[in-house]
Amino acid sequence: MKHLPQLAIAALLCTALGTAQAGTMYRYKDDNGRTVISNTVPSDASRRGYQILNSQGRVEKTVDPAPTDEEIAKRAKQQQQEQRAESQREADAQLLRTYSHPDDAVRALRRKLQELQSLVQLKRGNIAVLDSQLQEQQSKAADLERAGRDVPDNLTTRIERLQSQKRDIEQEIRQQNMETDRIRRTFENKIERLETLTGEKRSLELTPSDTAANTDAQ
Structure with missing residues (x-):
C-alpha cells in the first residue's frame, strides 16, 4: 500500500x-x-x-528511537574513555601535588631503594649467623657419625630448624627483591609522566652507581 x-x-x-x-x-x-x-x-x-x-x-x-546494540556499545565505550580520562586527570593532579619536578621523584625513588637495600642487607646478615650456627651443629652431627654414634633427635631438630629459618629468610629476600622491582617500575612511570606534565627532564640518574651495583650483586 x-x-x-x-x-x-x-x-x-x-x-x-x-x-x-x-x-x-x-x-x-x-x-x-x-x-x-x-x-x-x-x-x-x-x-x-x-x-x-x-x-x-x-x-x-x-x-527518539531506542538505541541500537551498536549505539549502546559505542556509548559504553565512550563512557569508559571519559572515566579513564577523569581518573588520569585526578592522578596527574595528585602527582603534581607530591612532586613539582621529575628530580623530586628520582630522589624519592633513591631513598626508597636505599631503605629496601638496607632491609635486604640485614636479612643477609641474619642468614650469615644462621649459616655459622648450622655449620656448627652439622659438624657435631658429623663427628658423632664418624665415631659410630647415633645423632640425637634434639640435634637433628636444631639442624632442621636452622635450615627452615634460613629458607624462610631467603624467601623473604626474594619477595623483597620483587617488591623493589615493582617500586622501581612504578617510580619510572611517575617520573616519565612528570616529564610530560612539567615539560622538564630529569637531571639525575634513577639510582646512584653504588646502589645499582649492590642491587645487581644481590
Missing part, C-alpha cells in the same frame, strides 16, 4: 484529533513505514520513536 499523501495525512490527523477530543495523540510509523496517528503507541513502534501531539495537532515532544 502506498504512503498516504500529505492532504490525506492532514485529514486523518483532524479526524483522529476530533475523535480523541482533548486526549493525548501520538504519531508514529508502522511496520510498513506508514504514518499512523493514534491515542496509543504499540511497543514495537515506540522503539522506532514517535511524536506526541497536542489538541491542535502540533508536536509537543519527539521521543
Whole structure:
C-alpha cells in the first residue's frame, strides 16, 4: 500500500484529533513505514520513536528511537574513555601535588631503594649467623657419625630448624627483591609522566652507581 499523501495525512490527523477530543495523540510509523496517528503507541513502534501531539495537532515532544546494540556499545565505550580520562586527570593532579619536578621523584625513588637495600642487607646478615650456627651443629652431627654414634633427635631438630629459618629468610629476600622491582617500575612511570606534565627532564640518574651495583650483586 502506498504512503498516504500529505492532504490525506492532514485529514486523518483532524479526524483522529476530533475523535480523541482533548486526549493525548501520538504519531508514529508502522511496520510498513506508514504514518499512523493514534491515542496509543504499540511497543514495537515506540522503539522506532514517535511524536506526541497536542489538541491542535502540533508536536509537543519527539521521543527518539531506542538505541541500537551498536549505539549502546559505542556509548559504553565512550563512557569508559571519559572515566579513564577523569581518573588520569585526578592522578596527574595528585602527582603534581607530591612532586613539582621529575628530580623530586628520582630522589624519592633513591631513598626508597636505599631503605629496601638496607632491609635486604640485614636479612643477609641474619642468614650469615644462621649459616655459622648450622655449620656448627652439622659438624657435631658429623663427628658423632664418624665415631659410630647415633645423632640425637634434639640435634637433628636444631639442624632442621636452622635450615627452615634460613629458607624462610631467603624467601623473604626474594619477595623483597620483587617488591623493589615493582617500586622501581612504578617510580619510572611517575617520573616519565612528570616529564610530560612539567615539560622538564630529569637531571639525575634513577639510582646512584653504588646502589645499582649492590642491587645487581644481590
